[in-house]
Amino acid sequence: MARYCFQLHVRPERMAEYAERHRAVWPEMQAALRDTGWRNYSLFLREDGLLIGYVEADDLAAAQAAMAETEVNARWQAEMAQFFTGLDGRGPDEGFALLTEVFHLDDERASA
Template identity: 40%
Template sequence: MIRKAFLMSVYPDKHEEYEKRHNEIWPEMVDELRKHGVNNYSIFLDKETSNLFGYIEVEDEETWSEMDSTEINQKWWAFMEPLMETHSNNRPVSKDLKEVFHMQ
């Protein structure tokens, strides 16, 4: 299993809507994530800074990298675009983090 962590940002006035949309995540989005090797996925919010910390476990990088181009993912990005910083293609602006410690 590959552990990945990343940072994103949600607009300060959109915290509740961001959480609501994730609490009501589309079943077809969850199915697609699983098809692309996701076994564990969490997002945490720092309300003071509006930073999001994402943690995901994937089976392999190649399968995971194909998720971006799926129709449902493109639809999700467009759905989330009004709530957060995104690139011109609606992909969330994110910064990958380097793992420096892990205890099992």
């Protein structure tokens, strides 16, 4: 399964509320993520608003497309968009920047 890492920027003045919302992610949103192929999904928030996400998926583009078809995702993204900067009119699920993986310990062990 492929690993993906991405970044977004949460408005510093909204970080506490953003974190609070993620302590109670709707069960139907969690189910939709699982059902559309998102695995081992985590979010990390730095004190200046930098948000790093990590997810594993067989195909991230397919998982994103499947999520985009769900009603619960449309509701969630509409509520979450207000927390971010730099989206240029896109939703958070469309506006994140993917990071390039340059090292993974288990990959190094497998090639040794």
